[in-house]
Amino acid sequence: MPTSRVLLWAGLAAAAGGAVLCVLGWYGISGERFAERQLPFLASCTVPGAALIVAGAVLVGAAGRVPVRGTAPPAEALEDTxxxxxxxxxxxxxxxxxxxxxxxxxxxxxxxxxxxxxxxxxxxxxxxxxxx
Structure with a gap:
């Protein structure tokens, strides 16, 4: 079954954006000595970056399950319907x-x-x- 290009590219872009946010969060945290000054980097970069990585993985996984518009279903599916x-x-x-x-x-x-x-x-x- 063909994959949906929109879901695939959206998932890859979300995962890449999440990775960039995680790297920026790590870089910001690494320069701070005290934990209370590290929390803003966790809240603004690292946690949303991890969420984007998970969302991107879900979209890439779903891309293989969604048929592309305009493709015909298999003949077995037509017989059952x-x-x-x-x-x-x-x-x-x-x-x-x-x-x-x-x-x-x-x-x-x-x-x-x-x-x-x-x-x-x-x-x-x-x-x-x-x-x-």
Whole structure:
């Protein structure tokens, strides 16, 4: 799966900026003898720099999981997203408010599924038993 260039470059830029802030914080702390004079460098450079490094690592890691816009999904994913296509009458589960096709994954294999009949039911968003 291709990586998203925006996430990748944003992650690299965040990590590089964080590294620069950590180096600046270390340089500022190294010149101060007393701890109370080192705290501003920790608060303004080192802690935000570490946070940017972590955020950059998360963005770079996420870049490999996000598909690039305009790329087609694998053929296996397209086969799984097609709605069920049974031509039999709709069914429902007792007490349910949705009508399903008999081969809908939400009711397939359920022994308590019964014909919907003339009950006023909404269409299942997964199998869409009636044409819109």
């Amino acid at each position: 097609a709605p069920p296509s049974s031509e039999e009458p709709p069914v429902r589960v007792p007490g349910g408010t949705l009508a399903h096709r008999p081969d809908c994954p939400l009711v397939a294999g359920r022994a308590d599924a019964e014909p919907a009949g003339d009950a006023e039911l909404g269409p299942c968003p997964v199998c869409e038993p009636w044409p819109r």
